[in-house]
Structures are given as C-alpha cells and as structure tokens.
Amino acid sequence: MAIAKAERLMNLALCLLGASRALTKRELRDSIEAYLEAFGPSGRLPSQHAEAGGDDAFNRMFERDKDDLRELGLVIETLETDEGETGYLAHRDSNRLPPVALDAEEAAALGLAARVWQQARLAGAASGALQKLHAAGGMPAPADGAGGRGAAERQPYSSLEPHIPAREAAFEPLMLACRDRRAVAFEYRKSNAARPERRLVEPWKLECWRGQWYLAGFDRDRGEQRVFRLSRITSAVRSRAGAFTAPVPEQVSVRGTVEHWAGESTTGSARIRLRRGCGYPLRARATAQRRLDDEWDELELPYGHGMDAWLVEFGPDVVVLAPDELRAEVVDRLRAVAKD
Known part of the structure; x- marks a missing residue:
C-alpha cells in the first residue's frame, strides 16, 4: 500500500530536523520508507510494484516535497557536503518558535477569546491551545499563586462569559466550505418571500453582525455577489463539485453590505x-x-x-x-x- 503524502512529508521533515549534517538526495531516498517503497534504494532499478521512472521520478517527487515543506514554514538549507554534493538540512534553531510569555492582560484577552466559541467546531481547538500554553508556562499563574486543577477557572476573567452564538445548522458546513473553497447549494427564504428558493453559491466569508451570522459569496444563478443570513437557510447545506467560477475578492465586506441593507x-x-x-x-x-x-x-x-x-x-x-x-x-x- 502506498504511503500517504502527509506521512511522507512528516518523515522527510523529521529526517531533515534530526540530522547532524546536510543529507544528500541519495541518503534521503535510502532513509525514508515512502521513497524506498516507491523507487527502491539508490543505484538499483525500482521493484515491479514501484512507480515507473526511477531516478527522474524520485527527483520530481523530492523537489515537490521539499517545496511543500518550505511552503508550510519549514526552513530547509541547501549546503555543500564534504564530498562536494548538494545536501539539505533543517536546523532546529531555525525552526523553533521563540518562547511564548504572556502578561496578565494578554492572557485575559486570550482566555476570553477562547471562551467565545461555545457551540462551534472551533471550541475544541481553542481549548486545546490554552491547555498547551498552560503546560508550556506561557500563561501567568493565578493571582493567588495557586496551581493545579481548576487554576485556570480562578483567573480574574473567569467570571466573564462572552460568546458568539453559532446555533444555525448551516454554520459548520459553510465554515468548512469557505475554508476549502467548495461551492454549496441550499434553500434560502428572503425576508419578504413566502417560500424559499434554491441557491447555488461559491462561499467566500462568514461574519457575525449584531448577533446574526451572514455569508458572503458569489451566487452562480444571479451572476453576482450576494450576502445571506444563515438563519434564513431552510435546508441542509450540500457541497458541489468543481472549482470556483468567479475570482474571490481580496477584501470581502460582509458587514458593510449588511449595514447598507x-x-x-x-x-x-x-x-x-x-x-x-x-x-x-x-x-x-x-x-x-x-x-x-x-x-x-x-x-x-x-x-x-x-x-x-x-x-x-x-x-x-x-x-x-x-x-x-x-x-x-x-x-x-x-x-x-x-x-x-
């Protein structure tokens, strides 16, 4: 079974981060299981189950993988080895974030922000981020110096309960569609309409205004940008295949449009x-x-x-x-x- 690309990239990143010196393509090919499975060891013909193309195919895959890791933020240096070959290395110091240290005001603001999402998919991510900051010592201790279980609840901001409601069933599928750039279809009832109508939309952005969530996107049937209030979506949101047909603006002003209306x-x-x-x-x-x-x-x-x-x-x-x-x-x- 072919090894997934995510696993291949992770193994390549770990190999480059764990090396004490620059590694050549040949050494990386012989060290990473995904490359061995697809192309075999360097200097040998690929097995009957391996991808066709041999060295050329490996070189193309390696260059793509290296570019993908750099796009994800990994700093990979290109160096010359003692043998005069081209080698690659990811220094840990170059790929380590500086320590996170928050003062009381910053911690309070971050804590409040994490508690905003009470009913949406982001709740778990926000809670996990706070736990990691506490574990790493980035969050200041409670005012009384106490630690242990419940310490976070004794922070000065714990009595505040801000939240942005996201009760509409359409919120999560639309949030994911905006992220993945996938067109969606749903039934929508305008405020002055007796019955809902089907809409086919390329979603751009979700925004909350005065307690209501709105979606901005390109309405394919009407051929122009439209804004939809999520509470007026009367059906399930269904994904549609195919790429966007209209360019996504650099700035999408949901609030400005709704304020005008x-x-x-x-x-x-x-x-x-x-x-x-x-x-x-x-x-x-x-x-x-x-x-x-x-x-x-x-x-x-x-x-x-x-x-x-x-x-x-x-x-x-x-x-x-x-x-x-x-x-x-x-x-x-x-x-x-x-x-x-």
Whole structure:
C-alpha cells in the first residue's frame, strides 16, 4: 500500500530536523520508507510494484516535497557536503518558535477569546491551545499563586462569559466550505418571500453582525455577489463539485453590505413606537427617545435603504409612525410573511 503524502512529508521533515549534517538526495531516498517503497534504494532499478521512472521520478517527487515543506514554514538549507554534493538540512534553531510569555492582560484577552466559541467546531481547538500554553508556562499563574486543577477557572476573567452564538445548522458546513473553497447549494427564504428558493453559491466569508451570522459569496444563478443570513437557510447545506467560477475578492465586506441593507447608510430619520423592555438594538441606534406610557416608547432612528426588513424582525413590538413609505414597506413585508 502506498504511503500517504502527509506521512511522507512528516518523515522527510523529521529526517531533515534530526540530522547532524546536510543529507544528500541519495541518503534521503535510502532513509525514508515512502521513497524506498516507491523507487527502491539508490543505484538499483525500482521493484515491479514501484512507480515507473526511477531516478527522474524520485527527483520530481523530492523537489515537490521539499517545496511543500518550505511552503508550510519549514526552513530547509541547501549546503555543500564534504564530498562536494548538494545536501539539505533543517536546523532546529531555525525552526523553533521563540518562547511564548504572556502578561496578565494578554492572557485575559486570550482566555476570553477562547471562551467565545461555545457551540462551534472551533471550541475544541481553542481549548486545546490554552491547555498547551498552560503546560508550556506561557500563561501567568493565578493571582493567588495557586496551581493545579481548576487554576485556570480562578483567573480574574473567569467570571466573564462572552460568546458568539453559532446555533444555525448551516454554520459548520459553510465554515468548512469557505475554508476549502467548495461551492454549496441550499434553500434560502428572503425576508419578504413566502417560500424559499434554491441557491447555488461559491462561499467566500462568514461574519457575525449584531448577533446574526451572514455569508458572503458569489451566487452562480444571479451572476453576482450576494450576502445571506444563515438563519434564513431552510435546508441542509450540500457541497458541489468543481472549482470556483468567479475570482474571490481580496477584501470581502460582509458587514458593510449588511449595514447598507439594514439602514446604516442613512437618507433621513424615522419615528417608531417600541414596546418597553424590547428591541435593544433599536434603542442603541436611536438618536432620540421618549416615554409614551407604561407600555410604549417613541424612538427616532436613522433611516436608510433596507430598514423595513430589520424592523419586521421585531414583529408586534414595533409600530412605524413615519415616514409613510417605511410604514407601507413594513406592512407589505408582514403581509408576505403571514401568507407563508
């Protein structure tokens, strides 16, 4: 059975890191099992099970492997051996990261960041990273100097519980699709639509804005960039084969697009009635507010394109007073939802 490429690269890296002197291609070929299995020892013809091509095939594979290791960050030096041949060596000092030492403020920030991911795939990676830092001595000791089990919980930041919710089932498959550059298909219901529609998307980036996750990508059917709110994806996310058909921009502004749709790009002001104790995001954006009675407050908000879609999300807790066009847009959206 052929040895996997990852194992071959790992063995090559360990061989170069463990050597006390530069090793030639011939020595590496005779030392690494994957090369021996594929090409046989140097100076001999490959076995009947080996890859065809002999020395030329080995040279091509070795050069690819060496380039892959360098791309992963391994510093490989090219040196001349005592026999005048070209040799390769990866000095441990050149491939060792400096010690990690965090002060109290840095450790607190890192601890809080690691506790953000409570329900997503990143939770395990974040927890493992903190454990490694504690084991290596990179995290400062608790304020009382105590160690042992539970020491991390006694840090000053342990009482804070920040988190970014990622409850949508679409989050993890879309996160992996963005990472792997794989197109996806899903059913999506727009805020003003009675029924969901199928979307075929090349995903670029996920971003959280005001407690909601959004995906930016290229909509193949519509031939342009679109932004999708994950809570409106009504089906499972399915991967599609094939490479991306549109270039991925260097900068993808998910938040800027959503802010524009949600009325952050303002053209005036709007007045609404808001039920007391509700709609904190609206109150945070209000330029003025006053109490009407025990049940309602009146707020004045910056008004821009797409604000009707945002107000609809608050349902019966919001009543639009002005302008008239905004009130009509909100009513139309509520009627469309009621028909669903």
